[in-house]
Amino acid sequence: MGLRLTLKPNERVVVNGCVIRNADRRQTLTIETLADVVREADLLDEAEAATPVKEVYFLVQSSLLRPEIRDEVMPVIQQKLAKLVAVFHDEMANHIFDAAMQVSMRDYYKAMRALRPVMDYEEVLLERIRGTSTAAE
Numbered sequence: 001m002g003l004r005l006t007l008k009p010n011e012r013v014v015v016n017g018c019v020i021r022n023a024d025r026r027q028t029l030t031i032e033t034l035a036d037v038v039r040e041a042d043l044l045d046e047a048e049a050a051t052p053v054k055e056v057y058f059l060v061q062s063s064l065l066r067p068e069i070r071d072e073v074m075p076v077i078q079q080k081l082a083k084l085v086a087v088f089h090d091e092m093a094n095h096i097f098d099a100a101m102q103v104s105m106r107d108y109y110k111a112m113r114a115l116r117p118v119m120d121y122e123e124v125l126l127e128r129i130r131g132t133s134t135a136a137e
Contacts, residue, residue, distance in 0.1 A: 002030045002031050002032040003031040003037060003109075004028060005029045005030075005031065005037070005039060006026065006027070006028045007022040007027050007028070007029065009025055009026060010022055010024065011040055012040040013037065013039050014037070014038050014040075014043075015031065015036070015037050016035050016036050016037075017036070017067075036064050036065070036067070036108065037109055038064055038065065038109055042061075042109075042112060044058050044061055046058060051122055051123075051126065052080070052084060052122070053115060054122075055080065056077060056081060056084065056099075056115065057112060057119060059073055059076060059080070060077055060103060060108050060111045060112050061108070063077070064109060064112070074103060078100060078104075081096055081100045081103070084096050084118070088118065088121070092117070092118050095114050095115065095118050096115070096118060099111040099112075099114035099118075
């Protein structure tokens with residue numbers, strides 16, 4: 001079974017470094033062979049990579065988009081993921097372990113997908129901290 005992508009009108013997707021833009025209607029694509037694929041909605045801007053989880057996500061994303069840096073960046077990603085496991089509770093740690101496994105298998109899109117819930121949880125934690133520090137002032 002291939003990777004099924006449902007694209008919104010005018011949404012872009014990168015397949016093996018080639019940017020493809022959808023037409024003005026919702027479309028579903030099936031990628032039937034192994035390829036480096038990422039939807040525009042899943043891309044993180046470098047300026048947004050300001051938290052530990054987002055930093056790792058950005059490195060994984062960079063590896064997906066730039067195959068020439070993979071060998072250099074993979075140990076850094078694995079190291080940063082190992083540090084994150086110690087910080088998060090079991091459910092989030094499982095997502096991090098999954099991301100590490102996917103990186104080891106060179107499936108960067110699945111690694112990014114595994115990190116999404118951890119990024120969301122990290123954002124919730126940071127919002128709580130900001131709320132606490134604002135309330136304390």
